[in-house]
Amino acid sequence: MTTNRASWPDVDRPDAGSVLLAEADARETSVKAILDRARREPSPPGLRSVTLFRSVEDETLVAYTQWAKDEADHAYVADLMGAGNLVEYRLHRSGVRDNSPAPGCVVLVTVDFDGSDPQRQQRWIDTVFDAMAGETQPAQGGISGHFHVSVDGTRVLNYAEWTDERAHREALERSGQGTVGSSPGWRRVQEFPGVISGGYRRFRLVGSVSATPAGGAVGRAVEGAEVSDSPMEWVAEHVRAYVETDGRTGHLYQGWPTLLLTTRGRRTGRLRRTALIYGRDGDRYLLVGSNAGSPEHPAWYLNLRSDPGVAVQVGGDRFDAQARTATAEEKEQLWPRMTAIFPLYDSYQAQSDRDIPLVVLERSS
Known part of the structure; x- marks a missing residue:
């Protein structure tokens, strides 16, 4: 466990x-x-x-x-x-x-x-x-x-x-x-x-x-299973290119490092995949649930909060991970790492009444 x-x-x-x-x-x-x-x-x-x-x-x-x-x-x-x-x-x-x-x-x-x-x-x-x-x-x-x-x-x-x-x-x-x-x-x-x-x-x-939900981890379940990519066409195209080339196309997107995150839908139980900008803290991967500063959390964040077992692809490296929301103290420390990569995160937080979450991904053993 x-x-x-x-x-x-x-x-x-x-x-x-x-x-x-x-x-x-x-x-x-x-x-x-x-x-x-x-x-x-x-x-x-x-x-x-x-x-x-x-x-x-x-x-x-x-x-x-x-x-x-x-x-x-x-x-x-x-x-x-x-x-x-x-x-x-x-x-x-x-x-x-x-x-x-x-x-x-x-x-x-x-x-x-x-x-x-x-x-x-x-x-x-x-x-x-x-x-x-x-x-x-x-x-x-x-x-x-x-x-x-x-x-x-x-x-x-x-x-x-x-x-x-x-x-x-x-x-x-x-x-x-x-x-x-x-x-x-x-x-x-x-x-x-x-x-x-x-x-x-x-x-x-x-x-x-x-324990991993019945049927195996999300990461293992991705192999051979139907996975729904982002409903936004430009994101879906990014994901498809990323998967088809093992990240050779798509890992760096307009200069930003991106990974693919697969979560299990909190209502449907279906696998959902999207591309996200990421940062690093040692062996841990960092994500920001900005949703461009909108009042609502992004769907991927709501999914992983319900089921923290996720699948991740960084370039050609595919692995299972556990996701969690950073504590307030961790966010204060790690937030500058993410804004150094994508400065608009500060603007999104300023325009939103929502406390934008910073997510930590830790590779499963």
């Missing part, structure tokens, strides 16, 4: 059919030890990812682990986390904001019912979606809601991504009723029959380990 220092889980990944959630005391548990063990030791065949979150309010450490359907290994997670209170879930329904920004906080919302009833779990989730659909001004900081049902039929988990903790607090305060919205539908959520308890906690990402 591959350690991703700043990668959020791909909640919708197609090869994950089960989720195991475990909690531990962060004061008694080493995040580094958990991630090192998950990366280095042989893991159960059904394990897809381990993502660790630390509570903003207390010392709770939560592991969100993804598994192939019906292959969740409770004993493995209990031993890994030193915890015995595990709950197994299935993802039931998701809602994701268009052109969503990068998350800065996840809110785990849990609701318990007075007995096992899978149909009731689903009806409660549908009631929440009806309430959200009735919002005339949705909370600006809300990014997504991924609703999971426990396999025992007694609990619902909403894995909700937000821009930051403050945005979630402000949404609750605006509603004045302990919900993230104020439409009439929220009263039906609060008065839903059979609910015996509920609550939420805010968490920050502290680390993750993920």
Whole structure:
């Protein structure tokens, strides 16, 4: 498995059919030890990812682990986390904001019912979606809601991504009723029959380990597979020339070094390829998600944020890589390298309200 220092889980990944959630005391548990063990030791065949979150309010450490359907290994997670209170879930329904920004906080919302009833779990989730659909001004900081049902039929988990903790607090305060919205539908959520308890906690990402999605890495999947090139014809022509000549034509494009990046579409699962200007930081490759300064992130960036496993071609060198968004500190250090190559990046950032991301590609071992 591959350690991703700043990668959020791909909640919708197609090869994950089960989720195991475990909690531990962060004061008694080493995040580094958990991630090192998950990366280095042989893991159960059904394990897809381990993502660790630390509570903003207390010392709770939560592991969100993804598994192939019906292959969740409770004993493995209990031993890994030193915890015995595990709950197994299935993802039931998701809602994701268009052109969503990068998350800065996840809110785990849990609701318990007075007995096992899978149909009731689903009806409660549908009631929440009806309430959200009735919002005339949705909370600006809300990014997504991924609703999971426990396999025992007694609990619902909403894995909700937000821009930051403050945005979630402000949404609750605006509603004045302990919900993230104020439409009439929220009263039906609060008065839903059979609910015996509920609550939420805010968490920050502290680390993750993920396996290559089923079917092989994006890089290996490119060979012999249908890959869609950029819808912009001039970019598609650049890509075709690059591929046909092993980069002899196209690696230097109007004087700028370029590489080919293949990502997996976050909605379709199809392979998408484009050409991008790149920089170097030692063995790492650097990209800028400028989108010419537009308000929205480029599609390739949204894809790799969902699935960080990518394929890269630099000249005739083809390899798999893991992609991640540079931290604020890294961006401050590395940004001048990219503007030295393409000075317009500074202009794009100045004209955009969006924090243009700098992406780091690290060759997979």
